Amino acid sequence: DADVTQTPRNRITKTGKRIMLECSQTKGHDRMYWYRQDPGLGLRLIYYSFDVKDINKGEISDGYSVSRQAQAKFSLSLESAIPNQTALYFCATSQTLWYGYTFGSGTRLTVV
Amino acid sequence: GEDVEQSLFLSVREGDSSVINCTYTDSSSTYLYWYKQEPGAGLQLLTYIFSNMDMKQDQRLTVLLNKKDKHLSLRIADTQTGDSAIYFCAAALGTTDSWGKLQFGAGTQVVVTP
Numbered sequence: 082d083a084d085v086t087q088t089p090r091n092r093i094t095k096t097g098k099r100i101m102l103e104c105s106q107t108k109g110h111d112r113m114y115w116y117r118q119d120p121g122l123g124l125r126l127i128y129y130s131f132d133v134k135d136i137n138k139g140e141i142s143d144g145y146s147v148s149r150q151a152q153a154k155f156s157l158s159l160e161s162a163i164p165n166q167t168a169l170y171f172c173a174t175s176q177t178l179w180y181g182y183t184f185g186s187g188t189r190l191t192v193v
Numbered sequence: 194g195e196d197v198e199q200s201l202f203l204s205v206r207e208g209d210s211s212v213i214n215c216t217y218t219d220s221s222s223t224y225l226y227w228y229k230q231e232p233g234a235g236l237q238l239l240t241y242i243f244s245n246m247d248m249k250q251d252q253r254l255t256v257l258l259n260k261k262d263k264h265l266s267l268r269i270a271d272t273q274t275g276d277s278a279i280y281f282c283a284a285a286l287g288t289t290d291s292w293g294k295l296q297f298g299a300g301t302q303v304v305v306t307p
Contacts, residue, residue, distance in 0.1 A: 121201065180241075182295060183238075
């Protein structure tokens with residue numbers, strides 16, 4: 082099994098719908114992150130959490146919310162999806178800087 | 194905040210060396226990383242270098258760090274078709290309130306031709 086699992090892998094949704102992307106990890110890491118990837122823009126940080134009670138906004142948090150249900154689970158929600166939220170979304174975990182992040186395989190989200 | 198910049202595309206012939214360059218702006222960056230993304234996959238950590246090092250070598254990979262110029266490079270020796278991927282440079286932000294966060298570049302698409 083993968084260390085960091087994202088579900089779903091692909092999702093098409095309509096404008097205005099609420100959608101949740103889920104991330105779970107078996108690494109035992111305290112820190113979890115949500116990034117979105119857009120061609121030519123690289124990865125941009127949406128939200129991050131250093132432990133269950135500590136959740137912080139990243140550089141592009143507008144239109145998104147998160148929930149850290151447990152050390153191993155970190156969900157990203159789009160309250161009312163819009164087409165410019167079409168992107169590849171990655172969850173990542175870390176424990177120390179020595180080893181950087183461990184990434185999930187990503188969720189490709191299309192908002193029509 | 195930290196900005197990380199890298200060129201968007203590199204074409205290289207199989208067997209040649211590839212050099213991917215990256216610049217960053219935050220002189221307090223502590224760790225610098227290279228990640229590889231293959232089609233349809235997440236990012237995989239290739240290597241990292243601590244800011245007090247100038248060079249790190251790991252098999253076909255060589256990382257060079259010029260801290261004065263805030264310039265990082267990744268050299269891949271004997272490039273193979275399996276090296277075709279997007280390569281991301283990332284910097285660990287060094288300030289107290291941002292500890293543990295990485296800033297990523299836009300990624301360099303490397304295409305290896307036979």
